[in-house]
Amino acid sequence: MIHDALSQVQADLDRLLPILEPNLTIALRGGEADRVGEAMRYSLQAGGKRVRPVLCMLASEAVEATAEKARACALALEYIHTYSLIHDDLPAMDDDDLRRGKPTCHVAFGEGQAILAGDGLLTEAFQVLAGDITLAPDQRIDAVQVLAEAAGWRGMVGGQSLDLEGEALTRSGGSYDLDHLKRIHRLKTGALLRASLELGAIAGGATFKQRANLRDAGSALGLAFQIQDDILDATSTAEKMGKRVGKDEDKGKITYPLLLGLEGARQALTEATERANALLQALPNPRSLMAWAQYLAERTA
């Protein structure tokens, strides 16, 4: 079963990444400001698992449309995700100098250009969505709204803000509980993962019911993904992860393993994944999407 899922994932990646990768930076040519364009491309090309765009394209397939139909949505999601990494890595935020085994954007290009590269990618995401003439105007408007809601202060940006406040609180000896931790993650990482599936639903022309299923499955997957991230930070090695590990504990950050214990966190991860699976099973063609979700919940890096 796990082996099946893994073969499916590998086959899907071999099929989807050639659609995605050449297009990731093709829009970023021909500008007059080479330096910020270079910084944007640098971070986009740093690799990573392309979790969100692949989720989006497989969600489109799950409602019996093609993966290609969701290509612009997939690109926009990866632009947003990459911008958020660039800004999160800044000295004023998480202050990371290594990302996916490479120097972070501000280390390579300076802080000013890194801030601008993030701003540029965030803006470009909406350009790509609005400019996709293979989608109807209503679909494009819908996608812009869903993405803006998920990425903005009611979503990812709001979660990052709460997280910064939480760090200040714990540094001064305070603490917060599981409910607050869940709220942070629902916004910080959950909102964009949910949007990944919802944008796939929009692009794939899902019914109202299918879209609700995909959105709710996205919420569950977002939780699973964050728990897994916390578990990996607590248990993996820098070599495997391509970034510093154990830094959550070093920074006194509140995590799922800290609040629930490692076994409790693993149990919560399993429950969230099963909730997602139950929702996805109701879709017409969920096999690849479910395999990818399974793979994410079991990843070791």
Add this chain to the structure above:
Amino acid sequence: MIHDALSQVQADLDRLLPILEPNLTIALRGGEADRVGEAMRYSLQAGGKRVRPVLCMLASEAVEATAEKARACALALEYIHTYSLIHDDLPAMDDDDLRRGKPTCHVAFGEGQAILAGDGLLTEAFQVLAGDITLAPDQRIDAVQVLAEAAGWRGMVGGQSLDLEGEALTRSGGSYDLDHLKRIHRLKTGALLRASLELGAIAGGATFKQRANLRDAGSALGLAFQIQDDILDATSTAEKMGKRVGKDEDKGKITYPLLLGLEGARQALTEATERANALLQALPNPRSLMAWAQYLAERTA
């Protein structure tokens, strides 16, 4: 004539600001992340001349639509402008601690929250545009594309990147010429001013020819606005401006007065304003827009 223009401007502001101001922050209520929302509101409410939204609403009137029709576009422009100020003021960029006579966002809220407040406003701009149900889906898509192009790495973000590079160049003893200065400003400030008039054209349902006129007038006004900014930095006082002045020269920044002399810069300002006027005169109802353009070119703060 100047007195006429001034009365017209005051009457227009008395009429337009009540449409604009209560809506500027009304969308920013009800979030879960109060800190970043507060930082966003703080910077939006710091005032300023509301140059871009007023241009946008008057452009809509110039093609015989109402100012209200362009309200969402006007809000989006002010969100984008405010985000750009927040990020430009950061220590890694222009490192300003005073803006419109108040502490800058990162001084008041810390660097991390200020970066996020900028990100949040940038994202919210597209949310507001896409969510304006008084515009047809085609108009909304059009507006998102024009705004993203103007604000992103092919526009404002690109210009800011070139400007950062230029500063590094002059710090190391290098220099650049008038053509390069014009390129920086065409992107850094010109693109968004041009978009202000073009968004008004889109919202107001302008003809193709009217839209081209407004866009070209926007380019000329963008140049005029930047020259006037440089002149004011060289000649005004901190008290009048509500921010540090003379900082261009302190930083060895290349400006129009530096390259053309003060009289040459004033001459270039007059020419750009006249070019804009000639284009605007061809529109059905340009009086308020022309008065506002005149006011901007003659402002003393």
